[in-house]
Amino acid sequence: xxxxxxxxxxxxxxxxxxxxxxxxxxxxxxxxxxxxxxxxxxxxxxxxxxxxxxxxxxxxxxxxxxxxxxxxxxxxxxxxxxxxxxxxxxxxxxxxxxxxxxxxxxxxxxxxxxxxxxxxxxxxxxxxxxxxxxxxxxxxxxxxxxxxxxxxxxxxxxxxxxxxx
Amino acid sequence: xxxxxxxxxxxxxxxxxxxxxxxxxxxxxxxxxxxxxxxxxxxxxxxxxxxxxxxxxxxxxxxxxxxxxxxxxxxxxxxxxxxxxxxxxxxxxxxxxxxxxxxxxxxxxxxxxxxxxxxxxxxxxxxxxxxxxxxxxxxxxxxxxxxxxxxxxxxxxxxxxxxxxxxxxxxxxxxxxxxxxxxxxxxxxxxxxxxxxxxxxxxxxxxxxxxxxxxxxxxxxxxxxxxxxxxxxxxxxxxxxxxxxxxxxxxxxxxxxxxxxxxxxxxxxxxxxxxxxxxxxxxxxxxxxxxxxxxxxxxxxxxxxxxxxxxxxxxxxxxxxxxxxxxxxxxxxxxxxxxxxxxxxxxxxxxxxxxxxxxxxxxxxxxxxxxxxxxxxxxxxxxxxxxxxxxxxxxxxxxxxxxxxxxx
Numbered sequence: 001x002x003x004x005x006x007x008x009x010x011x012x013x014x015x016x017x018x019x020x021x022x023x024x025x026x027x028x029x030x031x032x033x034x035x036x037x038x039x040x041x042x043x044x045x046x047x048x049x050x051x052x053x054x055x056x057x058x059x060x061x062x063x064x065x066x067x068x069x070x071x072x073x074x075x076x077x078x079x080x081x082x083x084x085x086x087x088x089x090x091x092x093x094x095x096x097x098x099x100x101x102x103x104x105x106x107x108x109x110x111x112x113x114x115x116x117x118x119x120x121x122x123x124x125x126x127x128x129x130x131x132x133x134x135x136x137x138x139x140x141x142x143x144x145x146x147x148x149x150x151x152x153x154x155x156x157x158x159x160x161x162x163x164x165x
Numbered sequence: 166x167x168x169x170x171x172x173x174x175x176x177x178x179x180x181x182x183x184x185x186x187x188x189x190x191x192x193x194x195x196x197x198x199x200x201x202x203x204x205x206x207x208x209x210x211x212x213x214x215x216x217x218x219x220x221x222x223x224x225x226x227x228x229x230x231x232x233x234x235x236x237x238x239x240x241x242x243x244x245x246x247x248x249x250x251x252x253x254x255x256x257x258x259x260x261x262x263x264x265x266x267x268x269x270x271x272x273x274x275x276x277x278x279x280x281x282x283x284x285x286x287x288x289x290x291x292x293x294x295x296x297x298x299x300x301x302x303x304x305x306x307x308x309x310x311x312x313x314x315x316x317x318x319x320x321x322x323x324x325x326x327x328x329x330x331x332x333x334x335x336x337x338x339x340x341x342x343x344x345x346x347x348x349x350x351x352x353x354x355x356x357x358x359x360x361x362x363x364x365x366x367x368x369x370x371x372x373x374x375x376x377x378x379x380x381x382x383x384x385x386x387x388x389x390x391x392x393x394x395x396x397x398x399x400x401x402x403x404x405x406x407x408x409x410x411x412x413x414x415x416x417x418x419x420x421x422x423x424x425x426x427x428x429x430x431x432x433x434x435x436x437x438x439x440x441x442x443x444x445x446x447x448x449x450x451x452x453x454x455x456x457x458x459x460x461x462x463x464x465x466x467x468x469x470x471x472x473x474x475x476x477x478x479x480x481x482x483x484x485x486x487x488x489x490x491x492x493x494x495x496x497x498x499x500x501x502x503x504x505x506x507x508x509x510x511x512x513x514x515x516x517x518x519x520x521x522x523x524x525x526x527x528x529x530x531x532x533x534x535x536x537x538x539x540x541x542x543x544x545x546x547x548x549x550x551x552x553x554x555x556x557x558x559x560x561x562x563x564x565x566x567x568x569x570x571x572x573x
Contacts, residue, residue, distance in 0.1 A: 008249055
């Protein structure tokens with residue numbers, strides 16, 4: 001990445017300077033002994049670094065997981081993928097304009113047409129953990145689907161258009 | 166009766182108490198240990214079974230301290246990387262060499278005008294030129310300045326300083342320990358120590374894969390014994406070629422720094438370096454009688470003042486050359502003016518080689534002044550900047566624009 005600059009701090013460790021798209025400047029120091037330091041630069045004084053936090057190795061890994069979205073997924077990202085070799089589990093939100101609304105799983109012939117399987121239907125009030133063929137797909141529910149990447153793609157198009165395009 | 170262990174134990178308890186105090190006061194342990202050592206010694210009364218003369222144990226404490234020097238320099242060698250140096254930019258090379266040259270020359274002038282003989286003057290120039298890596302790193306960490314723009318330059322210049330130290334100590338040990346009576350003999354012994362050093366550099370570059378294989382030892386126990394044995398033997402062997410043992414340890418560290426085991430060794434060396442290093446500073450202080458400081462103190466304080474001024478000036482020039490602001494550039498000199506472990510090692514080498522005992526109190530007061538003043542002034546760098554800015558008018562105080570650092 002162009003916006004991250006790496007430099008050596010002999011005897012201390014490594015320094016990464018980051019300038020974000022929003023124009024903010026950060027510096028991260030990784031000490032040889034595992035300690036991390038986070039600094040922030042104020043816009044009107046690029047010489048003065050303001051210490052933000054000092055983290056142990058474990059803490060920085062936890063923080064990295066949070067920032068990287070490995071632990072907690074922000075709301076804005078509705079689809080989550082979990083890859084187990086070729087098998088993928090995906091969350092698909094059913095928007096009101098989807099053609100599949102009010103159809104049952106058997107009507108859509110999900111398994112026959114795509115090979116993927118709907119595991120669960122999660123609604124605001126109702127949760128179907130093991131979805132059966134007669135369960136209706138309603139608007140604003142979230143489906144949990146398991147299948148291969150190509151199969152999941154077909155499911156998405158089936159749900160959106162009522163048929164595989 | 167033999168009270169050896171009790172004496173060493175008493176010394177260690179006092180060292181530990183001083184270390185706790187230093188930590189509380191946010192001071193480097195170097196000046197604190199020296200002061201502690203100076204306070205104790207033959208002029209102290211005996212309190213019951215506690216003997217604060219440390220006469221019986223002096224040789225043990227001294228030897229532990231000597232081991233401390235070996236570990237300090239072995240670690241320096243390990244940390245050192247030729248690759249990092251090659252990669253370091255133009256501004257580091259400029260700043261680093263300027264710092265060494267200006268301060269060394271200043272030391273020569275000072276020694277000349279203060280009326281010291283040639284060899285003593287050279288040792289004093291060494292004191293002037295070499296910053297304390299330990300104090301500089303500690304100050305940067307304590308003041309949370311590692312993220313600052315000038316930090317890369319400071320640490321790069323320190324690295325440069327360290328190489329100078331290695332070359333300087335090699336040449337000086339050749340000069341002093343070679344015992345050459347004539348100029349010709351001196352040149353020969355200096356050449357021997359330089360050749361010796363070059364051999365280590367070549368071995369470090371070419372022999373890395375061989376050392377990788379030799380040191381491929383899984384057991385930590387065996388590993389540490391093998392590495393330390395080799396380090397001690399190389400250090401001792403160097404002495405026979407009139408190369409100071411400390412340099413032997415440094416060069417051996419350099420060889421191992423190029424291997425893939427360097428990090429593992431570093432982890433093992435650090436506790437020994439910290440423990441025995443503290444004993445070294447203590448033992449150095451112990452060998453100085455505080456009542457004989459008199460003349461040395463005044464001369465040392467003048468030397469410290471000169472170092473302060475030249476360090477700040479060179480820092481500003483190097484920083485400006487690297488495109489940093491005046492404020493960041495000022496930090497360079499203030500941070501780097503600290504003198505510590507290496508200055509003591511240089512002075513100790515001189516005295517061990519038979520130069521004037523006067524170097525000990527001189528270097529002790531010099532190091533004390535700069536090891537305490539340096540971090541204090543660095544902490545106040547903002548106020549110092551504002552004062553200097555009023556004189557030099559680097560930037561008009563107001564209005565402060567967002568881009569003022571690019572304008573000047």
